[in-house]
Amino acid sequence: MSTIGQVIKCKAAVAWEHGKSLVIEDVEVAPPQAHEVRVKVCSTGVCHTDWEYLYGTGEGIEMRPFPLVLGHEGAGIVESVGPGVTKFSPGDKVIPLFLPQCGECKRCLSPKTNQCRKNWDKTQMGVLADGTSRISCKGQQVYQFIGVSTFCQYTVVSDISLTKIRNDAPLEKVCLLGCGVSTGYGAALKTGxxxxxxxxxxxxxxxxxxxxxxxxxxxxxxxxxxxxxxxxxxxxxxxxxxxxxxxxxxxxxxxxxxxxxxxxxxxxxxxxxxxxxxxxxxxxxxxxxxxxxxxxxxxxxxxxxxxxxxxxxxxxxxxxTYFGGWKSVQDVPKLVDDYMNQRLKLDEFITHNLTLDQINQAFDLLKCGKSIRSVISLCDSQEKPEGTS
CATH class of the missing domain: 3.40.50.720 (NAD(P)-binding Rossmann-like Domain)
Incomplete structure (x- = not known):
């Protein structure tokens, strides 16, 4: 039975409040609206920024929205697209992006920066362009971390915060290009x-x-x-x-x-x-x-x-540097190609492969310095969402 146009019930690791462990919950993920894409998340890395947001004591903690689904280093498969989406189709392999690339603004048109700011203020507050999230739990809205939220089996992102990658790419590896590896690698090559x-x-x-x-x-x-x-x-x-x-x-x-x-x-x-x-x-x-x-x-x-x-x-x-200076939508697929052509290493960064219900263990490993990257499996990367060919 096709899930297109329907609310999807699935599992997510929900942060109910600052400083408290994540809780695996049943959540509902609404269909994508105009210029949005719903993605079945297959794999996600656990980044220090996720830990810092939940447990850190930086300035402005009181402004951080909760409840929240963290995660921003994922890869998955398009389940459905909203009105006006032209670059993605169900079944496409994709990487969600916490840094958008609209391709039209002054920053996107300049070779000097990768810092597109379209929808920026909204995503920093955990919502999409219309000011709401597509994830809910127990009857209340759950915010989406920087507009992404890959600690959820399904997520909805803006079509300018997503990039299509080659179909033979292993999602459990290339998910790391959604943040950490791209950032450090680009810091040396692009920014430095x-x-x-x-x-x-x-x-x-x-x-x-x-x-x-x-x-x-x-x-x-x-x-x-x-x-x-x-x-x-x-x-x-x-x-x-x-x-x-x-x-x-x-x-x-x-x-x-x-x-x-x-x-x-x-x-x-x-x-x-x-x-x-x-x-x-x-x-x-x-x-x-x-x-x-x-x-x-x-x-x-x-x-x-x-x-x-x-x-x-x-x-x-x-x-x-932010995201290593890469223009997200256009450059991440090239990094995937570099990995597939053995010009860039990813496997060496993965020290632990865990499941969603082990997400707090991944946080502990990160904090104690016992992991480089834990990759969380949320689905079979070769399994396509219902309703796709």
Whole structure:
């Protein structure tokens, strides 16, 4: 029996309030409205941003909407499309995108940025373009995390926040391109524009940092130094391209001074992939004067960054990046192609494969530093939604 045009009942991990564990609930997912697509989510990664939103203590916690379905690093299959949708059909394999690309605004038309802002204010508050969510539970609206919500077996997204990918792509792998791997990889290649034979330092060797290491290697850096207080991550970093790794806890002097001594004055490029203002300052300070570039990749809304103005005046550059600088709709399919053609690694990032009812375990593994990426299976990636051919 076709589900097209019908409310779908399915399972989701619902965050009922800040600071409390997720609860697996029966939810209802309404049909897509104009310029919306309903997607059967097959796989989703668990990102630190999901954990931070639920458990973090940053500014503006009281403004975060609950109840909420988190998740923004997923892949699935189109179940149905709403009026006006022309680029997607039932059965298409897709990756939902927390960063839209409308293709029409000033930002989309500029090669200088990937930061489309269409529907931005709405999705940041957990709703779609019309100001409502398509997910409900126990008779009340459940908000959609940055307009996506991949911790749900079905979700509805705007058609500008979705990209079609090749049909032979394994969804349980390429879901990671919805956020973490794309962000770190692009931070090196797109935002930092790492040059051949340069010296790089990557602060934080979680999924984003490891992807930045991989990006530095792809760019031809001759020396890539991984920095992390968890030495268990060093082997994985080496496998992805790090030439050496250092633990700040092993030194009495600040890590930026250690790096300056190791490199004869500082690194050419530093990538902060933690989301901590103190680490951001250390990364900036670790760059060489005259041309050093520091790229801030880690997300936080807790602190202000304090840097030495004289160091900035002497030629250093500090940049921010969002989703690695990729224009989401057009670039993610290319990254999928790179993976399928063995030019980009994804399997190495996956340390745990879990089911939806193990979602809180995935959060615990992430917080304790015991996982790089846990991938949650929500359905068989080869199974098509009812009503598709």
């Amino acid at each position: 524009q790492v040059e051949k034979d340069s010296i790089c330092a990557v602060f934080g060797l979680g999924a984003v940092g490891l992807a930045a290491v991989m990006g530095c290697l792809a760019a031809g850096a001759k020396r890539i130094i991984g920095v992390d207080i968890n030495p268990d991550k060093f082997e994985k970093a080496a496998a992805l391209g790090a030439t050496e790794c250092v633990n700040p806890n092993d030194y009495s002097e600040p890590i930026q001074e250690v790096l300056a001594e190791m490199t004869g004055g500082g690194v050419d490029y530093a990538f902060e992939c933690v989301g901590n203002a103190a680490v951001m300052k250390a990364a900036f300070d670790s760059t060489i004067d005259a041309w050093g570039t520091c790229v801030i990749v880690g997300w936080t809304d807790r602190d202000l960054l304090s840097i030495d103005i004289l160091k900035l005046l002497m030629g250093r550059t500090v940049k921010g």
